[in-house]
Amino acid sequence: MGEWIAFLVLAAVAIATALGTVAVRNAVHSALFLVLNLLTVAAFYLLLNAPFVAMVQIAVYAGAVMVLFLFVIMMLGAERVSGAPGMRWQIPLALAWGGILIGGILFAFLQAPMELPPAGSPPAPLGDPAAIGGRLLTTHALPFEVTSVLLLIAMVGVVVLARHHGSGG
Amino acid sequence: MVTLAHYLALSALLFGIGAVGFLVRRNALILFMCVELMLNAAGLAFVAASRYRGLLEGQLAVFFVLVVAAAEVAVGLALMVAIFRTKQTTNVDDLSSLRG
Numbered sequence: 001m002g003e004w005i006a007f008l009v010l011a012a013v014a015i016a017t018a019l020g021t022v023a024v025r026n027a028v029h030s031a032l033f034l035v036l037n038l039l040t041v042a043a044f045y046l047l048l049n050a051p052f053v054a055m056v057q058i059a060v061y062a063g064a065v066m067v068l069f070l071f072v073i074m075m076l077g078a079e080r081v082s083g084a085p086g087m088r089w090q091i092p093l094a095l096a097w098g099g100i101l102i103g104g105i106l107f108a109f110l111q112a113p114m115e116l117p118p119a120g121s122p123p124a125p126l127g128d129p130a131a132i133g134g135r136l137l138t139t140h141a142l143p144f145e146v147t148s149v150l151l152l153i154a155m156v157g158v159v160v161l162a163r164h165h166g167s168g169g
Numbered sequence: 170m171v172t173l174a175h176y177l178a179l180s181a182l183l184f185g186i187g188a189v190g191f192l193v194r195r196n197a198l199i200l201f202m203c204v205e206l207m208l209n210a211a212g213l214a215f216v217a218a219s220r221y222r223g224l225l226e227g228q229l230a231v232f233f234v235l236v237v238a239a240a241e242v243a244v245g246l247a248l249m250v251a252i253f254r255t256k257q258t259t260n261v262d263d264l265s266s267l268r269g
Contacts, residue, residue: 014183022190023190081260102185105184
């Protein structure tokens, strides 16, 4: 029962903040709504026995990534975009397409027999940082290393992009 | 009892909202945020599946998605700053030409 109430409240907050992210005009407000949405999803992770992922979500996503977002929005002063609204038929078409997408996915999921009970008490605490770290460095060592290379590439790319052109460096 | 289907439905809903936002909005920075919304919805589906199947792999997938998303945001925002320097706008309709 308590799980139901928590799920419903969090789901309502998650959907409301997602709509807020998409709908508000000011990009800063949009970013703040997104922070709230990410925190709500972190609460879902806690509800799903994944404390490590929840903490990483808060620290990396709601923390670092969103601070970067807000920093860039405020630095550019791009809270509101100006200019021609572009294609008129795009918004109704996008709404219709999104409705079809959501309806289709919901239909597919609710159709399938998913009355799967939570997998009892898992052998080890499922979201245990030690278990995740052990798995990352043994069976999934290759993706882990590829990820580190990806981060290095991103870092170098950002430095190259952010370098001021024509400064000779 | 909350079942896997509920979590997957919520995840689909969040993904759909992000997708619609991506198509509707014109500010490139908000488009990035909508991508984050969609990635996040996928992460919720992964963790829910991980819980209900009793497998750890879902949480590892979220971990990798998180890293890729962070890299994507860093490069994407650097691109936006570089574009803003020359074009003075982040409206994607004004950024449709391939000339710098």
